Amino acid sequence: MKNWVTLLRQKDKRTIAQIITKLENQDEDGRSLLPEILPYVGRAHVIGITGPPGAGKSTLISSLLSYLLEQGLTVGVLAVDPTSPFSGGAILGDRVRMNRHATDEGVFLRSMANRGNVGGISKHTRNALRVLDAAGFDIILIETVGVGQSELSIMHLADTVCVVLHPGAGDMIQVTKAGVMEIADIYVVNKADLTGATRLLAEIEDMLELTGGKEDWLPPVIAASAQHHQGTSDIWKSFQKHHQFLKQTGSWEKQRSVQRLQEVKDELQAIFEQKCQALWNEESTKQLLLSSKGQKTSQEIAIELAKKIFAKK
Ligand SMILES: Nc1nc2c(ncn2[C@@H]2O[C@H](COP(=O)(O)OP(=O)(O)OP(=O)(O)O)[C@@H](O)[C@H]2O)c(=O)[nH]1
Ligand SMILES: [Mg+2]
Known part of the structure; x- marks a missing residue:
């Protein structure tokens, strides 16, 4: 019999993909595998990348991937797409855009359909995350489209939530309305090469001055141009800083038990x-x-x- 867990721990891509599918199908195999992988879960830093459609989330992830691989880190990526009204499957665009990394060592990419799950994050996403964590990836990036209340559920999944915005009419209004501001640990103003970016940056900083951020953490606002790999290292540094903050203050454990609940x-x-x-x-x-x-x-x-x-x- 195939030794699933051993192969998973070796980051065997075929095995990872098969286990995720088994858990999605909820067949007998899937149900018996979950307890076997649980002992290995809990080490990865899970980072949610969210924001309005077209903000540049996939481009940013692609840029981050190159950077993290250079640092010798291993990365798992889940792209959670809204259910396509045409096929019900995951929109393939993201996979194609990030695909140049798909064959790299130390990277695993998966697009998932949300399958019309009310409340945003599905059970399948949670389990796929566990599989990547158990496989031993240092970092797990999850891309979700931040539209409406449902996508706020990224905070039930990620340790660090990064909200990506871009200059464009109505963005701030849209995002504030959706409550995305309450979940952000880090703001990225992407497309800093376009006009309007400086204004957006100032708007977010003004707003943060008023609200004071999240408990003891004041979210940094970082300008970036993902397409040109600008700002990537600053973004990574802010992720690390937030990770350190969570660990030092005990928030890491606290957040995770809230997520379990x-x-x-x-x-x-x-x-x-x-x-x-x-x-x-x-x-x-x-x-x-x-x-x-x-x-x-x-x-x-x-x-x-x-x-x-x-x-x-
Ligand atoms: N000018 C400029 N364009 C960018 C930048 N980053 C991304 N784009 C472009 O913005 C468009 C959307 O980028 P994506 O990375 O697909 O955005 P996304 O947020 O993943 O989009 P969805 O997944 O559809 O919500 C693409 O045409 C990118 O080439 C940037 O830094 N500057
Ligand atoms: Mg995308």
Whole structure:
């Protein structure tokens, strides 16, 4: 039998890809593998790269990859795309753009579809992250598109959240509205080669002066031009600084236990939703609804149905 964990620990790319797929499929193999890899999970620095569409997240990741590889570090990358309305699969663009690294030693890239998961981060993303962590990658970069509340869930996954913005009308408004400001540990103003970047930088700094940042951490604002590999080393330094901050203040452990709790909550919600749907499909539920003929309030009917769920073994 194939020794999955040994091969995983050797960063065998085929094995990594296969294990991620097995966990996604949730078949018997997948379920038995997860406990085996868990003892190796917890070492990697997980960095979320988020921001509006077209801000340059993939370009930045590509630039960071070159830089980190030069430093002798190993990097896993997950690109979490919004579900494509056409195919339901992951948009391939990112994979193509970052592909020149795909064959490099010490790098693993994977595009994942979010599969319409409400709440942003799916169970599959969490598990894929664990696989990369267990494989021993030093750094894991996750790209998500920061639009709307759902993508705020990157904070339930990453140790460090980097919000990438670019000069363009309405960006600040869009981002503030979506609440992205509350999750940022580091700001990158990308496309610093374009006009408007200086203004955006000043706007963010003004805003930070007002809000004072996150607890004891004041998020740095870094100008970059990812396409021209400018600002990459400053960004990396700020990631390292944040990592140090988390470790020194005990926030590393604290954040991770909050993330664990969130995961349990998500799982619990999924169980209830499943049970609710199953009950909804039952003939007896339809009968109950039809027979009540307006004599009961909707809440009374809902409570009656909830009691049925709890009564079931
Ligand atoms: N002028 C300029 N253009 C850039 C820079 N970085 C990226 N771009 C361009 O901006 C466009 C979007 O870049 P991506 O890296 O795909 O942006 P993204 O944030 O990953 O986009 P999505 O994944 O679609 O949300 C591309 O055409 C890039 O070439 C930069 O520093 N300066
Ligand atoms: Mg992208």
